[in-house]
Amino acid sequence: MSRSAVSSDKGQTLVELTLILPLMLLLVYGVVEVGSAISTYLTLTHTVREGANLASRGTDPDDALDAIIAAADPTMGAGNPGQWRIIYSRIVQEPGTPCTPECTYIIDNIEPNGQIVRGALAQSSKLGTEGSVVNAAVGGFNNVAPGQTFHAIEVFYDYGPDVITFVGSGFDKIFYERAIFTDVSGTAN
Amino acid sequence: MSSSLLRGGKGQAVVELTFGFLIFMSVFFAIVEFSHLLYTKVTLQNALRSAGRYMVTGQTGVDGSGNPIPRDQMIHDVFCANLIAVGIPCPSGSDFQYTCIDGTSCPPGGGPNQTVMVTVNVVKPALVPFFSQFFPSGGLPFQLHTTWRNEPYA
Numbered sequence: 457m458s459r460s461a462v463s464s465d466k467g468q469t470l471v472e473l474t475l476i477l478p479l480m481l482l483l484v485y486g487v488v489e490v491g492s493a494i495s496t497y498l499t500l501t502h503t504v505r506e507g508a509n510l511a512s513r514g515t516d517p518d519d520a521l522d523a524i525i526a527a528a529d530p531t532m533g534a535g536n537p538g539q540w541r542i543i544y545s546r547i548v549q550e551p552g553t554p555c556t557p558e559c560t561y562i563i564d565n566i567e568p569n570g571q572i573v574r575g576a577l578a579q580s581s582k583l584g585t586e587g588s589v590v591n592a593a594v595g596g597f598n599n600v601a602p603g604q605t606f607h608a609i610e611v612f613y614d615y616g617p618d619v620i621t622f623v624g625s626g627f628d629k630i631f632y633e634r635a636i637f638t639d640v641s642g643t644a645n
Numbered sequence: 646m647s648s649s650l651l652r653g654g655k656g657q658a659v660v661e662l663t664f665g666f667l668i669f670m671s672v673f674f675a676i677v678e679f680s681h682l683l684y685t686k687v688t689l690q691n692a693l694r695s696a697g698r699y700m701v702t703g704q705t706g707v708d709g710s711g712n713p714i715p716r717d718q719m720i721h722d723v724f725c726a727n728l729i730a731v732g733i734p735c736p737s738g739s740d741f742q743y744t745c746i747d748g749t750s751c752p753p754g755g756g757p758n759q760t761v762m763v764t765v766n767v768v769k770p771a772l773v774p775f776f777s778q779f780f781p782s783g784g785l786p787f788q789l790h791t792t793w794r795n796e797p798y799a
Contacts, residue, residue: 513794515760519746527790
């Protein structure tokens with residue numbers, strides 16, 4: 457083998473390493489990032505379920521929101537109010553509207569039962585605004601028995617970092633989760 | 646090609662394999678470690694949720710001799726019974742804190758109709774001891790919360 461051929465092999469190894477190393481690092485980073493995203497999503501799921509559970513069992517919704525936000529810190533907390541929004545909605549049957557046979561359910565707008573909003577992320581409830589009929593896209597409310605009360609907690613979370621945008625702009629960085637629990641009394645109060 | 650050059654090439658391959666293997670194993674164990682951290686987080690949260698679910702019932706327990714077990718001890722025991730394969734020793738009772746969110750005085754576990762936040766602090770040591778050196782407390786600290794409204798038990 458000539459001396460020049462040996463030199464060429466050494467260069468090839470270096471080039472291969474250069475090509476493979478970024479891919480390996482990207483793979484590790486991807487594993488960590490996806491794991492972090494799943495972890496965040498689990499936190500959101502836990503948060504909304506706990507909040508809806510508390511409200512449905514008679515805890516004041518303001519206190520319930522305080523509790524779940526404290527529990528979700530630092531994912532959601534005073535340190536990053538622009539990254540999240542939590543919305544509490546109380547859902548009741550529309551007053552004075554009989555069921556024919558389906559009942560109409562609305563977002564309660566009677567003080568002090570209106571929507572409660574925490575966090576500064578610019579997002580609005582997917583259930584609807586105060587006083588409006590619950591968004592049909594939510595589904596299920598046309599089959600609900602008369603006189604029920606529901607407590608809904610929605611959370612929006614702007615998931616960073618921007619590597620997600622780099623991977624694909626079709627990936628929705630705003631995580632959304634909700635839980636809707638029936639009031640334990642089963643009736644409007 | 647001379648024989649000395651051939652030997653040199655083999656040696657180079659062994660050295661490359663050694664370095665490559667070390668890097669590969671580090672990456673592999675980092676992925677395993679990170680996966681176990683996520684598993685631990687989910688398991689701890691589930692254990693605390695189970696303990697909270699027990700708490701709201703107001704139940705107390707009895708040991709094998711019929712002696713009563715205090716409620717906070719039972720809450721602690723339910724939590725520890727659900728720590729499965731997380732590599733964390735059962736925390737002491739003093740690692741549990743109870744806060745009534747309406748600001749009223751709060752006995753351990755709270756009273757009937759009180760909304761109680763339970764907080765537990767644990768430290769998870771790394772599966773691979775090598776990684777523990779990166780954490781001042783010897784592992785990754787977890788602070789867990791769960792909040793429940795106690796039932797109107799007598």
